[in-house]
Amino acid sequence: MTEASGLSSAGMGVGVEPELLAEAVTHELAAMLQAGNYDAVKLLLEPVQPVDIAQAIGALPANLQAIAFRLLSKDEAISVYEYLDTATQQSLLSLLRSGEMREVVEEMSPDDRARLFEELPAKVVRQLLSELSPDERKVTAELLGYRSETAGRLMTTEYIALKENQTAAVALEIVRRRARDTETIYSLYVTDAERRLTGILSLRDLVTADPQARIGDVMTEEVLSVSTDTDQEKVARTIQRYDFLAVPVVDLEQRLVGIVTVDDVIDVIEQEATRDLYAAGAVQAGDDDDYFSSNLFTVARRRVVWLAVLVLASFFTSEVIAANEDVLQKVVLLAAFIPLLGGTGGNVGAQSSTVVIRGLSTQSISSLGPLRAITREAMAGALLGVLMMLLVVPFAWWRGESALVGLSVGMSLLAITTLAATAGAAFPLLFDRMGLDPALMSTPFITTCTDVAGTLIYLKTAGWLLVHLPQLVQATGISTQFFALGVF
Amino acid sequence: MTEASGLSSAGMGVGVEPELLAEAVTHELAAMLQAGNYDAVKLLLEPVQPVDIAQAIGALPANLQAIAFRLLSKDEAISVYEYLDTATQQSLLSLLRSGEMREVVEEMSPDDRARLFEELPAKVVRQLLSELSPDERKVTAELLGYRSETAGRLMTTEYIALKENQTAAVALEIVRRRARDTETIYSLYVTDAERRLTGILSLRDLVTADPQARIGDVMTEEVLSVSTDTDQEKVARTIQRYDFLAVPVVDLEQRLVGIVTVDDVIDVIEQEATRDLYAAGAVQAGDDDDYFSSNLFTVARRRVVWLAVLVLASFFTSEVIAANEDVLQKVVLLAAFIPLLGGTGGNVGAQSSTVVIRGLSTQSISSLGPLRAITREAMAGALLGVLMMLLVVPFAWWRGESALVGLSVGMSLLAITTLAATAGAAFPLLFDRMGLDPALMSTPFITTCTDVAGTLIYLKTAGWLLVHLPQLVQATGISTQFFALGVF
Numbered sequence: 004m005t006e007a008s009g010l011s012s013a014g015m016g017v018g019v020e021p022e023l024l025a026e027a028v029t030h031e032l033a034a035m036l037q038a039g040n041y042d043a044v045k046l047l048l049e050p051v052q053p054v055d056i057a058q059a060i061g062a063l064p065a066n067l068q069a070i071a072f073r074l075l076s077k078d079e080a081i082s083v084y085e086y087l088d089t090a091t092q093q094s095l096l097s098l099l100r101s102g103e104m105r106e107v108v109e110e111m112s113p114d115d116r117a118r119l120f121e122e123l124p125a126k127v128v129r130q131l132l133s134e135l136s137p138d139e140r141k142v143t144a145e146l147l148g149y150r151s152e153t154a155g156r157l158m159t160t161e162y163i164a165l166k167e168n169q170t171a172a173v174a175l176e177i178v179r180r181r182a183r184d185t186e187t188i189y190s191l192y193v194t195d196a197e198r199r200l201t202g203i204l205s206l207r208d209l210v211t212a213d214p215q216a217r218i219g220d221v222m223t224e225e226v227l228s229v230s231t232d233t234d235q236e237k238v239a240r241t242i243q244r245y246d247f248l249a250v251p252v253v254d255l256e257q258r259l260v261g262i263v264t265v266d267d268v269i270d271v272i273e274q275e276a277t278r279d280l281y282a283a284g285a286v287q288a289g290d291d292d293d294y295f296s297s298n299l300f301t302v303a304r305r306r307v308v309w310l311a312v313l314v315l316a317s318f319f320t321s322e323v324i325a326a327n328e329d330v331l332q333k334v335v336l337l338a339a340f341i342p343l344l345g346g347t348g349g350n351v352g353a354q355s356s357t358v359v360i361r362g363l364s365t366q367s368i369s370s371l372g373p374l375r376a377i378t379r380e381a382m383a384g385a386l387l388g389v390l391m392m393l394l395v396v397p398f399a400w401w402r403g404e405s406a407l408v409g410l411s412v413g414m415s416l417l418a419i420t421t422l423a424a425t426a427g428a429a430f431p432l433l434f435d436r437m438g439l440d441p442a443l444m445s446t447p448f449i450t451t452c453t454d455v456a457g458t459l460i461y462l463k464t465a466g467w468l469l470v471h472l473p474q475l476v477q478a479t480g481i482s483t484q485f486f487a488l489g490v491f
Numbered sequence: 492m493t494e495a496s497g498l499s500s501a502g503m504g505v506g507v508e509p510e511l512l513a514e515a516v517t518h519e520l521a522a523m524l525q526a527g528n529y530d531a532v533k534l535l536l537e538p539v540q541p542v543d544i545a546q547a548i549g550a551l552p553a554n555l556q557a558i559a560f561r562l563l564s565k566d567e568a569i570s571v572y573e574y575l576d577t578a579t580q581q582s583l584l585s586l587l588r589s590g591e592m593r594e595v596v597e598e599m600s601p602d603d604r605a606r607l608f609e610e611l612p613a614k615v616v617r618q619l620l621s622e623l624s625p626d627e628r629k630v631t632a633e634l635l636g637y638r639s640e641t642a643g644r645l646m647t648t649e650y651i652a653l654k655e656n657q658t659a660a661v662a663l664e665i666v667r668r669r670a671r672d673t674e675t676i677y678s679l680y681v682t683d684a685e686r687r688l689t690g691i692l693s694l695r696d697l698v699t700a701d702p703q704a705r706i707g708d709v710m711t712e713e714v715l716s717v718s719t720d721t722d723q724e725k726v727a728r729t730i731q732r733y734d735f736l737a738v739p740v741v742d743l744e745q746r747l748v749g750i751v752t753v754d755d756v757i758d759v760i761e762q763e764a765t766r767d768l769y770a771a772g773a774v775q776a777g778d779d780d781d782y783f784s785s786n787l788f789t790v791a792r793r794r795v796v797w798l799a800v801l802v803l804a805s806f807f808t809s810e811v812i813a814a815n816e817d818v819l820q821k822v823v824l825l826a827a828f829i830p831l832l833g834g835t836g837g838n839v840g841a842q843s844s845t846v847v848i849r850g851l852s853t854q855s856i857s858s859l860g861p862l863r864a865i866t867r868e869a870m871a872g873a874l875l876g877v878l879m880m881l882l883v884v885p886f887a888w889w890r891g892e893s894a895l896v897g898l899s900v901g902m903s904l905l906a907i908t909t910l911a912a913t914a915g916a917a918f919p920l921l922f923d924r925m926g927l928d929p930a931l932m933s934t935p936f937i938t939t940c941t942d943v944a945g946t947l948i949y950l951k952t953a954g955w956l957l958v959h960l961p962q963l964v965q966a967t968g969i970s971t972q973f974f975a976l977g978v979f
Contacts (some may be wrong), residue, residue: 269731346805347802353773394803
């Protein structure tokens with residue numbers, strides 16, 4: 004990203020609706036380019052935000068993209084390029100002369116550049132790296148060395164580091180000079196001779212300080228930092244919890260190597276939420292949220308694996324039903340309640356896993372602890388089961404034409420909702436404890452497993468009540484009023 | 492929130508893990524308070540972040556909460572109070588003398604105060620309002636007048652407004668003076684005599700400007716703003732899209748009335764993600780993410796309504812099965828595939844609604860348009876249906892002991908996945924078009940509806956292939972090798 008902390012110049016007059024603006028620009032831009040009206044394009048784009056220009060260019064056919072991009076001023080071109088999607092970035096790299104692009108790539112934020120290089124063919128990356136200045140080449144190679152989705156990959160190396168014995172006036176002068184080429188000037192870092200982080204101050208602290216005060220006296224020595232291998236989600240939670248604008252990133256020797264800014268963190272929070280949602284919906288998440296621009300086969304590929312796993316799991320339910328064919332043969336209407344029981348169990352299980360997975364993501368479950376969380380979900384499942392029995396038992400009695408069918412359905416329902424809620428809570432917590440992503444223990448998977456167990460419980464209960472019990476009764480010769488209610 | 496934009500002093504030494512810190516403080520604090528060791532408490536809390544102190548105090552028993560809160564310095568007490576949950580805020584209000592609390596309530600951020608007042612009994616609010624200074628009373632009443640979840644409710648009225656004819660040096664002096672009591676000093680707003688927003692500049696622009704330059708010449712005249720009734724999700728999207736630190740809020744006359752800062756927006760993004768996830772899991776979202784601290788009956792209440800709706804919907808599936816009892820009577824094994832078909836249809840429908848609902852939330856679906864999105868999902872559903880047939884048809888043929896059972900299951904599967912994907916995409920889009928929250932068209936609801944339609948398709952297909960077709964064949968006297976494969 005470009006202007007993390009400045010308010011970059013915005014589009015059009017006061018009070019414009021952002022979305023309408025972006026769409027209007029997209030339409031006009033294409034028309035003007037096709038008409039060859041390049042001066043009008045410059046005039047059109049001048050007051051528009053880089054992200055909106057990037058969207059408008061991204062929507063153009065490839066040949067017009069290159070023309071539009073050439074019409075931007077150098078500074079604008081760099082900002083816009085960072086907001087383009089990777090496909091457009093790549094196509095511009097190949098369409099424009101390498102001389103034109105070298106400067107853009109050189110001036111990009113190191114973190115954005117690392118993200119682009121990751122997607123490019125190795126040959127192109129080698130070429131581009133060789134054209135970078137030694138400093139930028141070193142930084143880029145360093146960033147690419149960190150694992151993706153860690154603080155090291157997310158951070159930028161453009162920050163302002165001060166020294167303890169500088170005065171506030173000197174520091175303010177440094178900030179002034181570096182304001183144009185650094186990611187943020189609002190969080191300032193203090194390091195010692197070994198580049199170790201010793202303190203932090205905000206521009207707010209600096210402008211309110213006595214100009215002659217030592218930075219060492221103005222700064223805060225207590226600094227929360229993350230290390231290069233900290234997971235991006237944890238970086239996001241830290242910035243969110245403390246309302247920071249940026250968090251410093253240190254290496255193993257506590258040396259300051261970069262900072263992560265709040266705007267990148269918003270994207271991480273969004274990406275993690277998408278991932279959780281997709282997992283709950285049995286869709287594999289892509290690297291970025293490109294679902295609607297990817298082709299049909301990519302779409303199918305991101306869904307087919309989970310679907311196949313779930314289909315195979317349903318085979319077990321089919322097996323359970325087939326194995327209890329004799330019970331169904333005797334009372335065919337029992338089949339009418341299998342989807343109801345499986346569905347309700349699945350829904351209760353999905354509810355429990357949803358709240359637990361979300362609770363793990365937002366760390367709100369920690370107030371309760373895993374065992375109490377599971378117990379509470381189990382009790383909630385039982386309570387919900389009892390409430391649903393009030394609806395289901397009368398219906399099953401009437402539709403199944405037998406009190407014993409109603410009883411079978413009701414008893415199974417209670418067992419299934421309790422079991423489903425317990426499993427829905429326990430599986431994600433277990434996964435989390437094992438260091439795996441709890442969202443992977445996706446809702447549909449729990450749903451399908453509950454289906455197998457629930458069907459088994461139901462058919463066994465019904466078999467006992469409707470087949471074995473009557474046989475037992477006949478064998479012992481006991482006959483009571485009770486069975487007047489029943490199916491026999 | 493307190494320190495949107497400053498880096499408030501952080502906890503303990505360099506490189507501390509935030510979570511461990513908060514937990515450690517919580518444990519020590521309780522022990523020290525019980526021992527009456529109040530000096531140690533002061534020493535313990537001094538370097539700790541307000542949000543961590545708030546968490547530690549929130550975990551204490553009510554009587555210790557009041558003692559701990561009294562030990563904080565005035566400034567600290569205000570910051571900490573803003574981070575406490577509403578229940579603790581309320582209990583402190585009633586436990587501490589009103590004199591002690593008046594100052595805290597007076598000095599709170601207006602947006603946090605409005606949020607607190609909303610939760611308090613009307614009588615307490617009237618009392619507190621009467622104790623506020625006239626200025627703060629007016630601001631609070633104004634904020635409470637906006638609908639919840641709008642920019643008006645989310646905004647703070649503490650911002651720095653400059654005039655066009657001030658010089659940069661004068662403006663910087665204003666910033667210096669107001670730095671301690673304003674929400675952010677990094678985004679500065681320029682207004683005319685009627686308080687109308689005429690421009691914007693960042694502190695970055697200000698510190699790099701010539702001290703004698705007029706603000707009117709330094710500022711950007713093109714300003715993106717939101718109005719007081721803009722939905723909070725849209726406010727969040729604006730800040731996220733443009734990497735802003737804050738966005739100005741104007742009233743109907745374009746007068747600047749407040750600003751929304753990035754830290755509040757992160758919480759909105761998180762809250763909206765939770766809401767989408769809960770909807771997908773058929774759980775009603777609460778006002779804040781308090782699921783794990785609410786009692787069992789609140790938990791049940793937030794789940795029982797959706798569950799009951801889904802149970803009632805399943806009654807239709809039961810009816811469909813009961814109405815086709817004759818077909819099942821003839822081939823009981825057909826029942827073994829009902830959960831498989833319903834489940835697969837449900838999963839495909841859930842996948843489609845997940846990507847469409849998320850696409851609507853993140854506005855990534857707009858690149859495609861609703862009709863093309865639905866068509867594409869329908870094709871994806873058909874493609875996935877064909878792929879699943881490769882697994883399911885052989886299994887159904889073998890387990891159902893008949894090629895015609897395999898054929899029935901396979902044909903129904905294709906119809907169901909296509910239908911489910913279409914419905915999963917179309918319903919949320921329709922809801923969105925009607926101005927309703929698409930997430931309400933929740934995944935489990937689509938799942939259950941697919942179940943009814945899918946079961947009907949399956950039993951009708953099977954009935955035709957396994958019951959009517961053979962009768963037809965017998966009636967016309969045709970007999971072929973084909974039926975050697977079948978069940979007859």
